[in-house]
Amino acid sequence: MTPEEEKQLTEQIIAFIIELKNEGSSNTEIKNTLMDKGMDEDTARDWIKNVNSHITHNGSGNSSIPGWAIWLLILVGINVLSASFDWPFWVY
Numbered sequence: 001m002t003p004e005e006e007k008q009l010t011e012q013i014i015a016f017i018i019e020l021k022n023e024g025s026s027n028t029e030i031k032n033t034l035m036d037k038g039m040d041e042d043t044a045r046d047w048i049k050n051v052n053s054h055i056t057h058n059g060s061g062n063s064s065i066p067g068w069a070i071w072l073l074i075l076v077g078i079n080v081l082s083a084s085f086d087w088p089f090w091v092y
């Protein structure tokens with residue numbers, strides 16, 4: 001298998017796992033589906049683990065703003081509103 005074919009196969013496997021996850025399939029169901037397609041159990045488990053790790057590490061992919069920055073913006077926004085409208089509380 002050429003490196004280009006290997007890369008293409010890798011991308012297809014990742015896309016297939018993500019598609020199944022988006023459809024709501026559990027890790028066990030995905031593993032069984034991969035095994036039905038000829039993959040051995042340990043390899044299927046490794047693929048799922050790697051995709052899950054990538055998804056967890058990179059978040060859902062819907063936002064480019066990290067979670068901590070969103071909370072910081074909310075905190076600053078509440079404090080600005082408190083100062084603007086003379087609300088009797090501040091959030092620190």
